[in-house]
């Protein structure tokens with residue numbers, strides 16, 4: 001199978017396999033990405049983040065349904081944490097996304113963070129590009145986040161939605177820190193529970209302190225379980241895109257995203273080649289021993305290693 | 314390359330006995346695999362999920378010896394139709410001892426009856442996932 | 445006292461514990477029960493705090509009911525099975541309903557394919573109930589309608605309508621509904637999903653309320669800790685949860701403020717516990733549960749009616765202890781677990797069958813279960829005196845310890861806002877899963893030994909047993925039956941009664957009067973649960989599995 005070609009044709013099996021190659025850091029992935037890249041840039045990326053259990057997956061399922069009504073082709077990347085102890089993960093978001101995945105124009109993919117911090121996996125950005133190239137109009141990313149860690153998603157997505165629930169005063173509290181940088185839209189889900197209006201008020205009050213930017217962040221109420229408030233949420237997301245386009249911010253956002261990705265790529269690359277070099281010939285082991293026996297300081301050792309590096313191809 | 318084994322797990326049809334499934338899910342996670350757990354699903358949904366998730370293994374659980382063979386027949390049919398035969402298919406839960414050969418004939422790679430040691434499930438997967 | 449002996453002697457293990465992990469000493473002495481106050485902590489049976497039993501005469505007055513849980517294929521086959529069991533001497537029935545009906549689907553529904561007659565009998569209208577009990581004296585024998593949370597009201601209404609149609613006064617109908625919405629969530633998961641859980645609680649409350657007035661001998665709810673025990677929790681968590689769930693439903697009914705006090709409806713509550721492998725711990729658990737319940741009803745609710753303070757319970761031996769390997773061994777496990785229930789003061793008992801881990805029990809297997817109970821009742825003489833283990837240093841101190849830990853668990857649930865809230869938060873599910881995983885870990889490492897599974901295994905089982913296989917045509921037959929029913933009944937009447945049901949459901953009044961009418965008009969299970977249950981799940985959500993996942997994951 002010519003994966004690149006098939007991805008561009010929208011072949012689901014090719015898309016699926018391609019994401020695996022990316023996740024496994026298979027060397028062929030790089031070449032295919034190079035082929036796909038010119039065909040990306042039209043998909044809209046929407047991040048859905050917030051603490052566990054607030055109803056993100058349920059909300060995503062309803063958003064898929066609504067966007068299907070608007071005739072959009074939707075992909076979802078649902079990310080759950082990988083266990084740091086065993087390297088395994090239980091990816092359970094799909095349990096709540098059972099209404100639409102048999103639809104031909106919907107594709108859901110679960111991912112573990114595989115050691116990355118910040119709620120995204122290292123492959124998320126590339127997976128998004130695969131969906132983009134395969135013709136998905138909207139790519140939703142669900143990721144767990146509480147506090148400032150969602151910064152990553154905000155850099156990747158065009159529109160970031162932070163989800164909270166009533167009575168989670170603490171969550172709102174922890175969110176406060178990164179509150180103004182991260183979300184474009186705030187959703188108070190589970191509005192069927194008591195305290196929803198209070199939560200909205202509290203958040204709006206906080207927003208009053210936000211630094212003045214042109215985009216006015218809004219706080220919406222939803223009941224994902226009952227498909228309530230979803231249309232309004234979609235309208236707001238689409239309004240945000242319009243704002244990005246009209247103000248040229250879309251371009252700016254992409255710059256931020258790729259700057260980040262590029263720096264990551266370079267760092268990752270350097271790190272890998274350095275490690276490969278010093279691990280392969282037993283050098284690392286030797287130097288560590290010297291450090292432990294106080295023959296050399298860690299700083300000097302690091303300088304020496306760097307100085308002795310051959311430039312990578 | 315940093316390959317990770319991906320396993321799809323599902324409860325078949327309406328069978329709500331999820332104790333064994335959660336125990337197995339946990340063991341698979343602790344064994345370092347990535348488990349995509351989808352809860353209850355019909356055969357069509359299981360196969361489509363396997364395709365989208367590009368898993369190496371499809372693990373299905375049912376404790377209803379009455380319906381599991383019939384439903385598994387459908388699962389295996391759709392797996393063929395969708396050309397997912399490269400996946401390892403394992404089944405856990407209750408199948409009458411007399412029926413186990415039928416399960417294998419359908420193409421199910423391995424059956425794990427009640428009382429199976431969860432370690433044996435993890436090691437079976439590690440040894441048999443196509444490289 | 446020979447204290448010196450305690451230190452001496454080599455033992456097989458470093459620590460000995462009960463199944464739920466309570467450390468056990470080498471030997472128990474009067475010191476361990478030094479604080480025991482006979483009148484306060486035990487008392488005679490039939491008196492506060494009921495530790496020794498709820499009736500003054502216990503089995504010297506009336507033996508426990510032999511109530512076997514059963515259901516297979518459709519109404520006719522189950523009727524045959526019930527008749528056979530009746531002949532063999534069972535004194536109570538319990539209906540095992542199939543998966544399609546449990547979830548509230550008719551056999552002609554596309555969702556039901558492959559699920560009809562699976563795990564029990566297909567019962568989707570009054571017609572099935574009529575055929576199932578044809579020729580059986582339901583005025584003399586009590587029946588438990590055992591089902592999942594979705595179909596509490598309609599299935600009970602079907603049974604009660606059957607009785608009424610036979611000319612039996614509802615005031616005389618004896619039996620139990622087991623539709624405890626709490627239990628299923630405990631073994632599975634409802635996470636934060638209040639709308640439906642609350643609706644299910646409401647329906648359960650409706651039944652409780654309605655029965656208190658109309659069918660006073662009927663037990664409208666049986667709190668079923670069996671379900672979460674089997675899903676994983678340990679002995680003391682089981683009864684801590686049991687009490688917490690019953691308290692939650694008390695709060696639900698009281699909060700309606702329609703003039704009922706605990707003494708009006710709690711006497712109708714019953715409970716359904718497990719009898720697991722650890723012989724003494726299970727006995728201690730049953731004794732502790734009675735004492736705990738009495739204390740809470742007295743201290744918290746100021747109950748006056750003694751029946752409010754009595755914990756009446758059914759026991760089912762623990763299916764999850766029964767093995768797929770060497771199945772005949774299960775008969776022995778069942779016998780010990782039944783003995784524990786008898787010594788624990790049970791009111792009615794289901795003894796599992798040796799083929800439990802394989803299939804719906806065969807006739808031979810059920811016969812042995814019934815005979816197991818009869819041997820216990822007629823030959824062992826354990827029924828001669830009440831609570832024979834009282835005063836045992838070990839049993840009394842274990843009873844105290846189980847009660848203490850159960851109270852702790854109960855308080856933890858209360859700290860999470862009560863049972864329903866703890867369910868919605870997913871906390872109970874977490875506890876259940878944690879214990880299930882721990883249990884499995886113990887089996888895996890060999891710390892918990894299970895004969896035939898992780899020790900004393902055999903390549904081939906020495907004894908061959910036969911298996912039950914359901915009728916392969918059952919789906920087709922029941923589908924045709926459903927279609928026929930829907931053609932022959934008075935459909936205008938059905939529509940009218942369903943509208944009435946919808947109005948009652950919307951207005952918040954008790955749904956039971958309308959439900960009884962609908963049932964008598966042969967409205968089907970699916971039609972009724974559409975109105976009272978499915979309508980309350982996410983509007984626009986069609987997929988049965990998103991509905992299911994909300995219930996169980």
Ligand code: B12
Nearest residue numbers: 329331332333372374378405406429563564763764800803
């Ligand atoms: C516990 C239990 C329950 C609990 C469920 C709790 C829960 N949330 O899980 C409760 C009490 C609620 C329950 C209810 C019912 N039950 Co039940 N239940 C059992 C019981 C006793 C034990 C199952 C269990 O949890 N074992 C412990 C776990 C750890 O083992 P396991 O599930 O077998 O899993 C192991 C292996 O099978 C394997 N495995 C399992 N899944 C997977 C998946 C993969 C991928 C792999 C590799 C391996 C694997 O690995 C695990 C570890 O070794 C069995 C009988 C038995 N002894 O097996 C009956 C049994 C399964 N139940 C049965 C029935 C009929 C019901 C009901 C339908 C009865 C009714 N009519 O009301 C209800 C309704 C449930 C429903 N709607 O689905 C029947 C099924 C009949 C059949 N086989 O045809 C059984 C066999 C009992 C019987 N003989 O009648 N039940």
Ligand SMILES: Nc1nc2c(ncn2[C@@H]2O[C@H](COP(=O)(O)OP(=O)(O)O)[C@@H](O)[C@H]2O)c(=O)[nH]1
Nearest residue numbers: 052053054055056057058190223224225635636
């Ligand atoms: N009451 C209520 N519960 C909801 C709502 N949305 C989701 N839930 C429930 O919240 C729980 C967690 O939902 P999930 O989507 O898995 O949350 P996530 O962890 O944020 O992805 C589930 O039990 C949902 O059914 C809602 O609007 N109201």
Ligand SMILES: [Mg+2]
Nearest residue numbers: 056057092093
């Ligand atoms: Mg989620």
